[in-house]
């Protein structure tokens with residue numbers, strides 16, 4: 001892992017720029033975590049106000065071919081969770097991992113613990129990005145949750161295509177961008193397994209859905225998604 005103290009001035013400058021872009025309003029960084037609480041969409045887990053007091057699927061999900069049964073997150077991607085995730089990923093503040101894992105474990109207990117899971121599958125990074133960052137935040141989170149809840153880590157996916165930045169792409173382009181970006185690593189057999197995909201943030205779901213599609217085609221029985229936060 002790369003210590004911040006060893007980073008060159010240009011890399012430090014890039015991190016500062018990234019954090020400034022992520023947190024244009026300093027006071028918003030201090031905002032306490034906002035839990036994702038019902039009512040939310042049964043499929044994508046997006047919280048809605050003013051909906052009937054019964055299970056529902058949102059209009060986005062009606063049109064979507066999800067390859068996972070449901071996605072859940074601990075918090076909205078803002079305030080303290082956003083700060084913790086960004087500083088963990090971009091500023092190598094590894095002490096954040098304990099808090100992030102605790103948040104993820106809380107969401108697991110609340111939304112996923114009633115089912116049997118055969119393993120936790122982290123969303124992979126492209127190898128060049130992995131080398132540049134030094135670690136995959138999703139793998140660290142999945143390993144931490146696995147230790148906390150006695151579930152095996154199944155680091156069974158690889159990203160075989162570098163997907164250009166999603167920023168600025170229309171939704172349709174984001175989804176096309178992700179097609180065929182992932183593969184199952186050869187030594188893994190996921191046939192009949194119930195697998196929980198783990199990532200730090202759920203935004204459009206394009207990334208986790210592409211991962212779920214690979215696992216579904218490989219014969220996984222049940223797939224769901226758990227993230228620290230969601231937009």
Ligand SMILES: [Zn+2]
Nearest residue numbers: 041044058061
């Ligand atoms: Zn939905």
